[in-house]
Amino acid sequence: MGYKPKRKIYKLDFTGTDYEGLEASVRGMTVGEELELDGKEMNSELLVKTLVERLDSWNVEDETGAPVPTTFEGVCTQDSAMVLAIISAVRTANSGVPDPLPQTSPSGDPSEVASIPMEPLSESLAS
Secondary structure, X not given: OOOOOOOOEEEEEOOOOOOXXXXXXXXXXXXXXXXXXXXXXXXXXXXXXXXXHXXXXXXXXXXXXXXXXXXXXXXXXXXXXXXXXXXXXXXXXXXXXXXXXXXXXXXXXXXXXXXXXXXXXXXXXXX
16 A cells, blocks of 8 residues: 655745735645746746646635635736735745744853863973
8 A cells, every 4th residue: 555645735824924814725836846837937927827726725805805716817806915925925835944933032041162261271282
């Protein structure tokens, strides 16, 4: 019996950004999809189509409160800065690179090596 890997779904987090409250889930890319994408000249339409192919769900609504579909046409009705933020979050999630530590992260205690007194060697040992 073989192993059947499950396709990873990333739940993108926009906490602390201009898009706080936005929820989007995207399917991760396979190695082949990444290689294919890397080999193509990037343009806005290709980026949006790539996003739409992987966009599993989102909570975006239009001005009337109706859900915006996760189709190419639906995504194209949205603010470009928001769509670029989603694309950026997708790339970060898919790369597996963790978010940087918060700026308030403690640096830890000083190394004990820095506190060991250093004295010059005696003349006889130095020569």
